[in-house]
Amino acid sequence: MFREQLARDAARIQNQFDLVLGGLDDLDVTQAMAYTTQGGKRLRGFLVLESARLHDVAEDQAIWPATGIEALHAYSLVHDDLPCMDDDDLRRGKPTIHMKWDQATAVLAGDALQTLAFELCTRPEVGVAEVRAGLALTLAQASGAQGMVLGQALDIAAESAAEPLNLDEITRLQAGKTGALIEWSACAGARLAQADTTPLRQYAQALGLAFQIADDILDVEGDAQKAGKRLQKDADAGKATFVSLLGLDAAKLRAADLIEQGCAALETYGSRADTLKEAARFVIARDS
Amino acid sequence: MFREQLARDAARIQNQFDLVLGGLDDLDVTQAMAYTTQGGKRLRGFLVLESARLHDVAEDQAIWPATGIEALHAYSLVHDDLPCMDDDDLRRGKPTIHMKWDQATAVLAGDALQTLAFELCTRPEVGVAEVRAGLALTLAQASGAQGMVLGQALDIAAESAAEPLNLDEITRLQAGKTGALIEWSACAGARLAQADTTPLRQYAQALGLAFQIADDILDVEGDAQKAGKRLQKDADAGKATFVSLLGLDAAKLRAADLIEQGCAALETYGSRADTLKEAARFVIARDS
Numbered sequence: 063m064f065r066e067q068l069a070r071d072a073a074r075i076q077n078q079f080d081l082v083l084g085g086l087d088d089l090d091v092t093q094a095m096a097y098t099t100q101g102g103k104r105l106r107g108f109l110v111l112e113s114a115r116l117h118d119v120a121e122d123q124a125i126w127p128a129t130g131i132e133a134l135h136a137y138s139l140v141h142d143d144l145p146c147m148d149d150d151d152l153r154r155g156k157p158t159i160h161m162k163w164d165q166a167t168a169v170l171a172g173d174a175l176q177t178l179a180f181e182l183c184t185r186p187e188v189g190v191a192e193v194r195a196g197l198a199l200t201l202a203q204a205s206g207a208q209g210m211v212l213g214q215a216l217d218i219a220a221e222s223a224a225e226p227l228n229l230d231e232i233t234r235l236q237a238g239k240t241g242a243l244i245e246w247s248a249c250a251g252a253r254l255a256q257a258d259t260t261p262l263r264q265y266a267q268a269l270g271l272a273f274q275i276a277d278d279i280l281d282v283e284g285d286a287q288k289a290g291k292r293l294q295k296d297a298d299a300g301k302a303t304f305v306s307l308l309g310l311d312a313a314k315l316r317a318a319d320l321i322e323q324g325c326a327a328l329e330t331y332g333s334r335a336d337t338l339k340e341a342a343r344f345v346i347a348r349d350s
Numbered sequence: 351m352f353r354e355q356l357a358r359d360a361a362r363i364q365n366q367f368d369l370v371l372g373g374l375d376d377l378d379v380t381q382a383m384a385y386t387t388q389g390g391k392r393l394r395g396f397l398v399l400e401s402a403r404l405h406d407v408a409e410d411q412a413i414w415p416a417t418g419i420e421a422l423h424a425y426s427l428v429h430d431d432l433p434c435m436d437d438d439d440l441r442r443g444k445p446t447i448h449m450k451w452d453q454a455t456a457v458l459a460g461d462a463l464q465t466l467a468f469e470l471c472t473r474p475e476v477g478v479a480e481v482r483a484g485l486a487l488t489l490a491q492a493s494g495a496q497g498m499v500l501g502q503a504l505d506i507a508a509e510s511a512a513e514p515l516n517l518d519e520i521t522r523l524q525a526g527k528t529g530a531l532i533e534w535s536a537c538a539g540a541r542l543a544q545a546d547t548t549p550l551r552q553y554a555q556a557l558g559l560a561f562q563i564a565d566d567i568l569d570v571e572g573d574a575q576k577a578g579k580r581l582q583k584d585a586d587a588g589k590a591t592f593v594s595l596l597g598l599d600a601a602k603l604r605a606a607d608l609i610e611q612g613c614a615a616l617e618t619y620g621s622r623a624d625t626l627k628e629a630a631r632f633v634i635a636r637d638s
Contacts (some may be wrong), residue, residue: 089507184487192479207374
Protein backbone atom coordinates (compact mmCIF):
# COMPACT_ATOMS: atom_id res chain seq x y z
CA MET A 63 0.00 0.00 0.00
CA PHE A 64 2.59 2.58 1.09
CA ARG A 65 5.21 1.62 -1.51
CA GLU A 66 2.64 1.78 -4.32
CA GLN A 67 1.39 5.16 -3.07
CA LEU A 68 4.94 6.50 -2.75
CA ALA A 69 5.66 5.42 -6.35
CA ARG A 70 2.44 7.03 -7.63
CA ASP A 71 3.14 10.24 -5.72
CA ALA A 72 6.75 10.34 -6.94
CA ALA A 73 5.54 10.08 -10.54
CA ARG A 74 2.93 12.79 -9.95
CA ILE A 75 5.56 15.11 -8.47
CA GLN A 76 7.88 14.41 -11.41
CA ASN A 77 5.09 15.40 -13.82
CA GLN A 78 4.64 18.62 -11.89
CA PHE A 79 8.35 19.42 -12.04
CA ASP A 80 8.28 18.74 -15.81
CA LEU A 81 5.37 21.14 -16.16
CA VAL A 82 6.88 23.89 -14.04
CA LEU A 83 10.49 23.64 -15.24
CA GLY A 84 9.49 23.04 -18.87
CA GLY A 85 8.36 26.66 -19.13
CA LEU A 86 11.80 28.11 -18.29
CA ASP A 87 14.54 29.34 -20.66
CA ASP A 88 16.91 26.55 -21.76
CA LEU A 89 20.14 27.39 -19.91
CA ASP A 90 22.70 25.45 -17.85
CA VAL A 91 21.00 26.54 -14.64
CA THR A 92 17.51 25.40 -15.68
CA GLN A 93 18.88 22.12 -17.10
CA ALA A 94 20.63 21.57 -13.77
CA MET A 95 17.38 22.28 -11.90
CA ALA A 96 15.58 19.62 -13.96
CA TYR A 97 18.48 17.15 -13.64
CA THR A 98 18.67 17.41 -9.87
CA THR A 99 14.92 17.16 -9.27
CA GLN A 100 14.78 13.78 -11.02
CA GLY A 101 14.73 10.72 -8.78
CA GLY A 102 15.00 10.48 -5.03
CA LYS A 103 12.51 8.91 -2.64
CA ARG A 104 10.09 11.88 -2.63
CA LEU A 105 9.30 11.09 1.00
CA ARG A 106 8.66 14.75 1.87
CA GLY A 107 6.35 15.24 -1.08
CA PHE A 108 4.54 12.03 -0.22
CA LEU A 109 3.99 13.30 3.34
CA VAL A 110 2.35 16.45 1.95
CA LEU A 111 0.10 14.50 -0.40
CA GLU A 112 -0.79 11.78 2.13
CA SER A 113 -1.56 14.24 4.93
CA ALA A 114 -3.70 16.15 2.41
CA ARG A 115 -5.63 12.96 1.55
CA LEU A 116 -6.16 12.43 5.27
CA HIS A 117 -7.95 15.81 5.32
CA ASP A 118 -9.83 15.38 2.01
CA VAL A 119 -7.80 18.12 0.33
CA ALA A 120 -7.80 17.82 -3.48
CA GLU A 121 -4.58 16.52 -5.02
CA ASP A 122 -4.64 19.43 -7.50
CA GLN A 123 -4.08 21.76 -4.55
CA ALA A 124 -1.66 19.62 -2.55
CA ILE A 125 0.59 18.84 -5.52
CA TRP A 126 1.97 22.41 -5.45
CA PRO A 127 3.40 22.40 -1.92
CA ALA A 128 4.37 18.71 -2.41
CA THR A 129 6.51 19.74 -5.39
CA GLY A 130 7.64 22.83 -3.50
CA ILE A 131 9.08 20.88 -0.58
CA GLU A 132 10.92 18.58 -3.00
CA ALA A 133 12.36 21.70 -4.69
CA LEU A 134 13.50 22.96 -1.31
CA HIS A 135 15.01 19.58 -0.41
CA ALA A 136 16.79 19.48 -3.78
CA TYR A 137 18.25 22.96 -3.17
CA SER A 138 19.66 21.82 0.17
CA LEU A 139 21.28 18.75 -1.41
CA VAL A 140 22.83 20.73 -4.29
CA HIS A 141 24.42 23.26 -1.95
CA ASP A 142 25.42 20.55 0.57
CA ASP A 143 27.31 18.70 -2.16
CA LEU A 144 29.43 21.75 -3.12
CA PRO A 145 33.21 21.41 -2.72
CA CYS A 146 33.20 24.00 0.09
CA MET A 147 30.54 22.02 1.97
CA ASP A 148 30.47 18.17 1.95
CA ASP A 149 32.33 17.94 -1.40
CA ASP A 150 30.37 15.02 -2.84
CA ASP A 151 30.82 13.84 -6.42
CA LEU A 152 27.81 11.52 -6.47
CA ARG A 153 24.17 11.94 -5.47
CA ARG A 154 21.53 9.30 -6.11
CA GLY A 155 24.19 7.46 -8.12
CA LYS A 156 24.68 10.36 -10.57
CA PRO A 157 27.38 13.07 -10.81
CA THR A 158 26.51 16.10 -8.70
CA ILE A 159 25.79 19.42 -10.47
CA HIS A 160 29.20 20.95 -9.83
CA MET A 161 30.77 17.81 -11.38
CA LYS A 162 28.49 17.73 -14.42
CA TRP A 163 28.43 21.52 -14.95
CA ASP A 164 30.39 23.75 -12.58
CA GLN A 165 30.17 25.35 -9.15
CA ALA A 166 28.53 28.56 -10.37
CA THR A 167 25.72 26.51 -11.92
CA ALA A 168 25.32 24.55 -8.67
CA VAL A 169 25.09 27.72 -6.58
CA LEU A 170 22.56 29.34 -8.94
CA ALA A 171 20.45 26.20 -9.48
CA GLY A 172 20.22 25.70 -5.72
CA ASP A 173 19.28 29.36 -5.24
CA ALA A 174 16.54 29.12 -7.88
CA LEU A 175 15.19 25.86 -6.44
CA GLN A 176 14.78 27.54 -3.06
CA THR A 177 12.93 30.42 -4.70
CA LEU A 178 10.78 27.94 -6.64
CA ALA A 179 9.72 26.28 -3.39
CA PHE A 180 8.22 29.54 -2.14
CA GLU A 181 6.60 30.22 -5.50
CA LEU A 182 4.93 26.80 -5.56
CA CYS A 183 3.55 27.26 -2.02
CA THR A 184 2.01 30.64 -2.78
CA ARG A 185 0.49 30.06 -6.21
CA PRO A 186 -3.25 30.76 -6.43
CA GLU A 187 -3.96 27.06 -7.20
CA VAL A 188 -2.89 26.11 -3.65
CA GLY A 189 -5.99 27.54 -1.99
CA VAL A 190 -7.14 30.54 0.00
CA ALA A 191 -4.63 33.26 0.87
CA GLU A 192 -4.51 32.28 4.58
CA VAL A 193 -3.29 28.83 3.57
CA ARG A 194 -0.74 30.12 1.07
CA ALA A 195 0.73 32.73 3.40
CA GLY A 196 0.82 30.17 6.22
CA LEU A 197 2.60 27.54 4.12
CA ALA A 198 5.23 30.08 3.02
CA LEU A 199 5.82 31.46 6.52
CA THR A 200 6.16 28.03 8.14
CA LEU A 201 8.39 26.82 5.29
CA ALA A 202 10.68 29.80 5.84
CA GLN A 203 10.80 29.14 9.59
CA ALA A 204 11.54 25.45 9.02
CA SER A 205 14.29 26.00 6.46
CA GLY A 206 16.15 29.14 7.55
CA ALA A 207 18.56 30.09 10.31
CA GLN A 208 16.18 28.75 12.96
CA GLY A 209 15.55 25.48 11.10
CA MET A 210 17.50 23.61 8.43
CA VAL A 211 20.32 26.14 8.00
CA LEU A 212 20.73 26.28 11.80
CA GLY A 213 21.18 22.48 11.77
CA GLN A 214 23.76 22.72 9.00
CA ALA A 215 25.61 25.52 10.79
CA LEU A 216 25.66 23.53 14.06
CA ASP A 217 27.01 20.58 12.04
CA ILE A 218 29.85 22.71 10.64
CA ALA A 219 30.60 24.21 14.06
CA ALA A 220 30.79 20.69 15.54
CA GLU A 221 33.63 19.80 13.15
CA SER A 222 35.98 22.32 14.72
CA ALA A 223 34.71 21.93 18.30
CA ALA A 224 37.09 20.59 20.94
CA GLU A 225 34.73 17.77 21.93
CA PRO A 226 32.23 15.67 19.98
CA LEU A 227 28.56 16.60 20.44
CA ASN A 228 26.51 14.96 23.16
CA LEU A 229 23.08 13.41 22.65
CA ASP A 230 21.12 16.60 23.42
CA GLU A 231 23.26 18.64 21.04
CA ILE A 232 23.04 16.15 18.20
CA THR A 233 19.27 15.86 18.70
CA ARG A 234 18.93 19.66 18.35
CA LEU A 235 21.21 19.65 15.31
CA GLN A 236 19.12 16.98 13.60
CA ALA A 237 15.81 18.55 14.56
CA GLY A 238 16.95 21.49 12.43
CA LYS A 239 18.86 19.73 9.70
CA THR A 240 16.25 17.14 8.73
CA GLY A 241 13.44 17.23 11.29
CA ALA A 242 12.00 20.67 10.54
CA LEU A 243 11.23 19.96 6.87
CA ILE A 244 9.78 16.51 7.61
CA GLU A 245 7.53 18.16 10.20
CA TRP A 246 6.50 20.85 7.74
CA SER A 247 5.69 18.20 5.11
CA ALA A 248 3.54 16.09 7.42
CA CYS A 249 1.69 19.13 8.78
CA ALA A 250 1.03 20.55 5.30
CA GLY A 251 -2.16 18.51 4.77
CA ALA A 252 -3.66 19.85 7.97
CA ARG A 253 -2.57 23.37 7.00
CA LEU A 254 -4.18 23.03 3.57
CA ALA A 255 -7.43 22.03 5.32
CA GLN A 256 -6.98 24.71 8.03
CA ALA A 257 -7.24 21.88 10.57
CA ASP A 258 -5.34 21.16 13.82
CA THR A 259 -1.71 20.20 13.08
CA THR A 260 -0.99 18.66 16.53
CA PRO A 261 -1.30 14.91 15.75
CA LEU A 262 0.72 15.20 12.52
CA ARG A 263 3.33 17.34 14.28
CA GLN A 264 3.83 14.72 17.01
CA TYR A 265 4.00 11.98 14.37
CA ALA A 266 6.53 13.95 12.31
CA GLN A 267 8.78 14.88 15.23
CA ALA A 268 9.18 11.18 16.10
CA LEU A 269 9.53 10.27 12.43
CA GLY A 270 12.18 12.94 11.78
CA LEU A 271 14.38 11.81 14.63
CA ALA A 272 13.95 8.14 13.66
CA PHE A 273 14.82 9.08 10.07
CA GLN A 274 18.12 10.58 11.14
CA ILE A 275 18.98 7.66 13.43
CA ALA A 276 18.24 5.35 10.48
CA ASP A 277 20.55 7.49 8.30
CA ASP A 278 23.33 7.09 10.84
CA ILE A 279 22.74 3.31 10.91
CA LEU A 280 22.78 3.22 7.11
CA ASP A 281 26.06 5.16 7.13
CA VAL A 282 27.62 2.30 9.13
CA GLU A 283 25.81 -0.76 7.78
CA GLY A 284 24.65 0.31 4.33
CA ASP A 285 25.68 -0.57 0.80
CA ALA A 286 27.06 2.48 -1.08
CA GLN A 287 25.75 1.03 -4.34
CA LYS A 288 22.14 0.93 -3.14
CA ALA A 289 22.41 4.22 -1.25
CA GLY A 290 23.83 5.92 -4.37
CA LYS A 291 26.23 8.00 -2.28
CA ARG A 292 29.45 7.72 -0.32
CA LEU A 293 28.94 6.08 3.08
CA GLN A 294 30.99 5.93 6.30
CA LYS A 295 31.53 9.67 5.92
CA ASP A 296 30.71 10.49 9.51
CA ALA A 297 32.84 7.71 11.00
CA ASP A 298 35.74 8.72 8.74
CA ALA A 299 35.38 12.33 9.89
CA GLY A 300 35.27 11.29 13.56
CA LYS A 301 31.86 12.94 13.98
CA ALA A 302 29.47 12.03 16.78
CA THR A 303 26.34 10.27 15.48
CA PHE A 304 23.42 8.54 17.16
CA VAL A 305 25.25 5.26 16.49
CA SER A 306 28.55 6.44 17.99
CA LEU A 307 26.73 7.82 21.05
CA LEU A 308 24.18 5.06 21.65
CA GLY A 309 25.79 2.01 20.03
CA LEU A 310 24.28 0.22 17.05
CA ASP A 311 21.76 -1.96 18.89
CA ALA A 312 20.46 0.79 21.16
CA ALA A 313 20.17 3.13 18.14
CA LYS A 314 17.99 0.57 16.35
CA LEU A 315 15.80 0.14 19.44
CA ARG A 316 15.48 3.92 19.84
CA ALA A 317 14.41 4.32 16.22
CA ALA A 318 11.82 1.55 16.57
CA ASP A 319 10.44 3.12 19.77
CA LEU A 320 10.14 6.49 18.07
CA ILE A 321 8.21 4.97 15.17
CA GLU A 322 5.72 3.38 17.58
CA GLN A 323 5.33 6.72 19.42
CA GLY A 324 4.80 8.49 16.13
CA CYS A 325 2.15 6.03 15.00
CA ALA A 326 0.35 6.30 18.34
CA ALA A 327 -0.02 10.06 17.76
CA LEU A 328 -2.14 9.27 14.68
CA GLU A 329 -4.75 7.16 16.53
CA THR A 330 -7.27 9.99 16.23
CA TYR A 331 -7.39 9.36 12.45
CA GLY A 332 -8.13 5.61 12.83
CA SER A 333 -7.37 3.35 9.86
CA ARG A 334 -7.23 6.31 7.46
CA ALA A 335 -3.69 6.93 8.77
CA ASP A 336 -2.49 3.39 7.97
CA THR A 337 -0.39 4.50 5.01
CA LEU A 338 1.39 7.13 7.11
CA LYS A 339 2.09 4.48 9.76
CA GLU A 340 3.50 2.19 7.09
CA ALA A 341 5.62 5.07 5.84
CA ALA A 342 7.09 5.51 9.31
CA ARG A 343 8.01 1.83 9.53
CA PHE A 344 9.59 2.02 6.07
CA VAL A 345 11.84 4.87 7.17
CA ILE A 346 13.79 2.68 9.58
CA ALA A 347 13.85 -0.35 7.25
CA ARG A 348 15.06 1.36 4.06
CA ASP A 349 18.42 0.59 2.46
CA SER A 350 18.94 3.93 0.70
CA MET B 351 14.22 65.60 1.05
CA PHE B 352 15.07 62.30 -0.67
CA ARG B 353 18.53 61.94 0.84
CA GLU B 354 17.22 62.61 4.35
CA GLN B 355 14.39 60.13 3.83
CA LEU B 356 16.78 57.51 2.45
CA ALA B 357 19.02 57.94 5.50
CA ARG B 358 16.06 57.68 7.90
CA ASP B 359 14.74 54.58 6.11
CA ALA B 360 18.19 52.97 6.04
CA ALA B 361 18.46 53.43 9.82
CA ARG B 362 14.95 52.03 10.34
CA ILE B 363 15.80 48.97 8.22
CA GLN B 364 19.04 48.47 10.15
CA ASN B 365 17.06 48.51 13.42
CA GLN B 366 14.75 45.88 12.00
CA PHE B 367 17.67 43.66 10.95
CA ASP B 368 19.14 44.04 14.46
CA LEU B 369 15.81 42.97 15.95
CA VAL B 370 15.30 40.01 13.63
CA LEU B 371 18.89 38.73 13.54
CA GLY B 372 19.50 39.40 17.24
CA GLY B 373 17.18 36.53 18.12
CA LEU B 374 19.26 33.91 16.28
CA ASP B 375 21.91 31.52 17.66
CA ASP B 376 25.40 33.05 17.71
CA LEU B 377 27.21 31.13 14.96
CA ASP B 378 29.49 32.03 12.03
CA VAL B 379 26.53 31.95 9.66
CA THR B 380 24.36 34.31 11.73
CA GLN B 381 27.31 36.65 12.36
CA ALA B 382 27.90 36.70 8.61
CA MET B 383 24.22 37.48 7.99
CA ALA B 384 24.43 40.47 10.34
CA TYR B 385 27.78 41.60 8.89
CA THR B 386 26.57 41.57 5.31
CA THR B 387 23.27 43.32 5.99
CA GLN B 388 25.07 46.36 7.44
CA GLY B 389 25.49 49.34 5.13
CA GLY B 390 24.55 49.72 1.52
CA LYS B 391 22.28 52.32 -0.02
CA ARG B 392 19.02 50.54 0.98
CA LEU B 393 17.45 51.85 -2.22
CA ARG B 394 15.14 48.81 -2.57
CA GLY B 395 13.97 49.07 1.03
CA PHE B 396 13.42 52.80 0.58
CA LEU B 397 11.24 52.11 -2.49
CA VAL B 398 9.06 49.77 -0.41
CA LEU B 399 8.71 52.29 2.41
CA GLU B 400 8.17 55.31 0.13
CA SER B 401 5.59 53.55 -2.06
CA ALA B 402 3.86 52.48 1.15
CA ARG B 403 3.76 56.10 2.38
CA LEU B 404 2.26 57.07 -0.97
CA HIS B 405 -0.63 54.69 -0.17
CA ASP B 406 -0.95 55.58 3.52
CA VAL B 407 0.25 52.15 4.63
CA ALA B 408 1.64 52.16 8.18
CA GLU B 409 5.43 51.94 8.46
CA ASP B 410 5.05 49.14 11.04
CA GLN B 411 3.63 47.00 8.24
CA ALA B 412 5.87 48.13 5.39
CA ILE B 413 9.10 47.75 7.37
CA TRP B 414 8.84 43.93 7.10
CA PRO B 415 8.90 43.63 3.30
CA ALA B 416 11.35 46.59 3.17
CA THR B 417 13.76 44.59 5.34
CA GLY B 418 12.87 41.44 3.40
CA ILE B 419 13.89 42.87 0.03
CA GLU B 420 17.18 44.06 1.53
CA ALA B 421 17.76 40.52 2.86
CA LEU B 422 17.10 39.16 -0.61
CA HIS B 423 19.41 41.73 -2.20
CA ALA B 424 22.11 40.86 0.37
CA TYR B 425 21.78 37.13 -0.44
CA SER B 426 22.31 37.86 -4.13
CA LEU B 427 25.45 39.91 -3.42
CA VAL B 428 26.95 37.30 -1.10
CA HIS B 429 26.52 34.50 -3.65
CA ASP B 430 27.61 36.76 -6.55
CA ASP B 431 30.87 37.53 -4.74
CA LEU B 432 31.80 33.82 -4.33
CA PRO B 433 35.04 32.66 -6.01
CA CYS B 434 33.06 30.48 -8.47
CA MET B 435 30.94 33.50 -9.47
CA ASP B 436 32.41 37.03 -9.68
CA ASP B 437 35.21 36.27 -7.19
CA ASP B 438 35.17 39.61 -5.39
CA ASP B 439 37.23 40.27 -2.25
CA LEU B 440 35.59 43.58 -1.37
CA ARG B 441 31.98 44.72 -1.06
CA ARG B 442 30.98 48.12 0.25
CA GLY B 443 34.65 48.59 1.10
CA LYS B 444 34.75 45.58 3.45
CA PRO B 445 36.06 42.03 2.96
CA THR B 446 33.40 39.73 1.49
CA ILE B 447 32.07 36.85 3.63
CA HIS B 448 34.15 34.16 1.99
CA MET B 449 37.25 36.30 2.68
CA LYS B 450 36.35 37.07 6.32
CA TRP B 451 34.99 33.57 7.11
CA ASP B 452 34.99 30.93 4.38
CA GLN B 453 33.01 29.81 1.35
CA ALA B 454 30.74 27.43 3.27
CA THR B 455 29.68 30.30 5.52
CA ALA B 456 29.03 32.49 2.47
CA VAL B 457 26.86 29.83 0.80
CA LEU B 458 24.86 29.18 3.98
CA ALA B 459 24.48 32.84 4.97
CA GLY B 460 23.22 33.66 1.47
CA ASP B 461 20.80 30.74 1.61
CA ALA B 462 19.45 31.84 4.99
CA LEU B 463 19.10 35.46 3.85
CA GLN B 464 16.95 34.34 0.93
CA THR B 465 14.78 32.32 3.31
CA LEU B 466 14.58 35.30 5.67
CA ALA B 467 13.24 37.47 2.84
CA PHE B 468 10.24 35.18 2.41
CA GLU B 469 9.72 34.95 6.15
CA LEU B 470 9.67 38.74 6.53
CA CYS B 471 7.12 39.12 3.70
CA THR B 472 4.72 36.58 5.17
CA ARG B 473 4.78 37.46 8.87
CA PRO B 474 1.39 38.29 10.36
CA GLU B 475 2.52 41.88 11.05
CA VAL B 476 2.61 42.61 7.30
CA GLY B 477 -1.16 42.65 6.87
CA VAL B 478 -4.00 40.51 5.61
CA ALA B 479 -3.22 37.09 4.15
CA GLU B 480 -3.97 38.20 0.55
CA VAL B 481 -1.23 40.80 0.84
CA ARG B 482 1.28 38.44 2.44
CA ALA B 483 0.71 35.62 -0.07
CA GLY B 484 0.87 38.12 -2.94
CA LEU B 485 4.14 39.67 -1.74
CA ALA B 486 5.75 36.23 -1.40
CA LEU B 487 4.54 34.98 -4.80
CA THR B 488 5.65 38.09 -6.67
CA LEU B 489 8.99 38.12 -4.82
CA ALA B 490 9.58 34.51 -5.90
CA GLN B 491 8.69 35.35 -9.49
CA ALA B 492 10.99 38.39 -9.48
CA SER B 493 13.97 36.62 -7.95
CA GLY B 494 13.95 33.08 -9.38
CA ALA B 495 14.70 31.45 -12.72
CA GLN B 496 12.32 33.82 -14.50
CA GLY B 497 13.69 36.92 -12.77
CA MET B 498 17.00 37.67 -11.05
CA VAL B 499 18.55 34.21 -11.42
CA LEU B 500 17.58 34.19 -15.11
CA GLY B 501 19.47 37.46 -15.52
CA GLN B 502 22.51 36.03 -13.74
CA ALA B 503 22.40 32.87 -15.86
CA LEU B 504 22.15 34.91 -19.07
CA ASP B 505 25.13 36.93 -17.84
CA ILE B 506 27.19 33.75 -17.32
CA ALA B 507 26.10 32.33 -20.70
CA ALA B 508 27.16 35.58 -22.39
CA GLU B 509 30.74 35.10 -21.15
CA SER B 510 31.23 31.97 -23.25
CA ALA B 511 29.09 33.10 -26.21
CA ALA B 512 30.78 33.57 -29.58
CA GLU B 513 29.55 37.18 -29.92
CA PRO B 514 28.92 39.94 -27.39
CA LEU B 515 25.26 40.57 -26.51
CA ASN B 516 23.25 43.08 -28.51
CA LEU B 517 21.09 45.83 -27.00
CA ASP B 518 17.89 43.73 -26.83
CA GLU B 519 19.71 40.84 -25.17
CA ILE B 520 21.45 43.02 -22.62
CA THR B 521 18.17 44.80 -21.86
CA ARG B 522 16.47 41.44 -21.15
CA LEU B 523 19.45 40.33 -19.06
CA GLN B 524 19.30 43.47 -16.93
CA ALA B 525 15.52 43.40 -16.61
CA GLY B 526 16.04 40.10 -14.79
CA LYS B 527 19.27 40.77 -12.98
CA THR B 528 18.42 44.09 -11.38
CA GLY B 529 15.12 45.30 -12.84
CA ALA B 530 12.76 42.69 -11.40
CA LEU B 531 13.62 43.38 -7.76
CA ILE B 532 13.50 47.16 -8.22
CA GLU B 533 10.05 46.74 -9.77
CA TRP B 534 8.92 44.50 -6.91
CA SER B 535 10.17 47.06 -4.38
CA ALA B 536 8.40 50.02 -5.97
CA CYS B 537 5.15 48.06 -6.40
CA ALA B 538 5.19 46.77 -2.82
CA GLY B 539 3.46 49.86 -1.40
CA ALA B 540 0.55 49.46 -3.81
CA ARG B 541 0.41 45.73 -3.02
CA LEU B 542 0.32 46.45 0.72
CA ALA B 543 -2.64 48.78 0.09
CA GLN B 544 -4.23 46.36 -2.42
CA ALA B 545 -4.16 49.22 -4.93
CA ASP B 546 -3.34 49.36 -8.67
CA THR B 547 0.38 48.75 -9.25
CA THR B 548 0.46 50.11 -12.85
CA PRO B 549 1.95 53.61 -12.27
CA LEU B 550 4.64 52.32 -9.90
CA ARG B 551 5.43 49.44 -12.26
CA GLN B 552 6.01 51.86 -15.17
CA TYR B 553 8.12 54.11 -12.95
CA ALA B 554 10.17 51.13 -11.72
CA GLN B 555 10.77 49.63 -15.15
CA ALA B 556 12.28 52.88 -16.36
CA LEU B 557 14.18 53.32 -13.09
CA GLY B 558 15.58 49.77 -13.17
CA LEU B 559 16.98 50.15 -16.66
CA ALA B 560 18.39 53.61 -15.86
CA PHE B 561 19.94 52.15 -12.71
CA GLN B 562 21.82 49.54 -14.74
CA ILE B 563 22.96 52.02 -17.37
CA ALA B 564 24.23 54.22 -14.51
CA ASP B 565 26.07 51.18 -13.08
CA ASP B 566 27.78 50.63 -16.42
CA ILE B 567 28.73 54.33 -16.58
CA LEU B 568 30.07 54.12 -13.01
CA ASP B 569 32.10 51.04 -13.98
CA VAL B 570 33.89 53.17 -16.58
CA GLU B 571 34.01 56.59 -14.92
CA GLY B 572 33.76 55.81 -11.22
CA ASP B 573 36.17 55.97 -8.32
CA ALA B 574 36.78 52.50 -6.80
CA GLN B 575 37.32 54.11 -3.39
CA LYS B 576 33.86 55.71 -3.35
CA ALA B 577 32.15 52.74 -4.97
CA GLY B 578 33.72 50.39 -2.40
CA LYS B 579 34.24 47.69 -5.01
CA ARG B 580 36.48 46.81 -7.95
CA LEU B 581 35.58 48.77 -11.11
CA GLN B 582 36.31 48.32 -14.83
CA LYS B 583 35.43 44.64 -14.38
CA ASP B 584 33.17 44.49 -17.42
CA ALA B 585 35.58 46.30 -19.72
CA ASP B 586 38.42 44.07 -18.51
CA ALA B 587 36.29 40.98 -19.22
CA GLY B 588 35.39 42.25 -22.71
CA LYS B 589 31.68 42.14 -21.83
CA ALA B 590 29.05 44.11 -23.71
CA THR B 591 27.54 46.87 -21.57
CA PHE B 592 25.18 49.75 -22.29
CA VAL B 593 28.26 51.96 -22.51
CA SER B 594 30.10 49.67 -24.95
CA LEU B 595 26.97 49.37 -27.11
CA LEU B 596 25.71 52.96 -27.00
CA GLY B 597 28.84 54.94 -26.22
CA LEU B 598 29.26 56.98 -23.05
CA ASP B 599 27.36 60.12 -24.09
CA ALA B 600 24.39 58.30 -25.59
CA ALA B 601 24.21 56.04 -22.52
CA LYS B 602 23.99 59.13 -20.30
CA LEU B 603 21.24 60.61 -22.47
CA ARG B 604 19.33 57.31 -22.48
CA ALA B 605 19.47 57.11 -18.68
CA ALA B 606 18.24 60.71 -18.35
CA ASP B 607 15.36 60.05 -20.78
CA LEU B 608 14.33 56.96 -18.86
CA ILE B 609 14.25 58.90 -15.61
CA GLU B 610 11.94 61.52 -17.14
CA GLN B 611 9.66 58.77 -18.51
CA GLY B 612 9.60 57.09 -15.10
CA CYS B 613 8.70 60.33 -13.33
CA ALA B 614 5.92 61.04 -15.86
CA ALA B 615 4.31 57.71 -14.92
CA LEU B 616 3.84 59.03 -11.38
CA GLU B 617 1.83 62.14 -12.39
CA THR B 618 -1.35 60.51 -11.06
CA TYR B 619 0.05 60.89 -7.53
CA GLY B 620 0.76 64.63 -7.89
CA SER B 621 3.31 66.17 -5.54
CA ARG B 622 3.05 63.24 -3.13
CA ALA B 623 5.41 61.38 -5.48
CA ASP B 624 8.10 64.09 -5.38
CA THR B 625 10.44 62.01 -3.21
CA LEU B 626 10.21 59.05 -5.61
CA LYS B 627 10.99 61.39 -8.50
CA GLU B 628 13.99 62.74 -6.62
CA ALA B 629 15.08 59.17 -5.97
CA ALA B 630 15.00 58.45 -9.69
CA ARG B 631 17.19 61.46 -10.45
CA PHE B 632 19.60 60.41 -7.70
CA VAL B 633 20.04 56.98 -9.28
CA ILE B 634 21.77 58.38 -12.34
CA ALA B 635 23.78 60.94 -10.40
CA ARG B 636 25.21 58.66 -7.69
CA ASP B 637 28.93 57.91 -7.36
CA SER B 638 28.62 54.50 -5.66
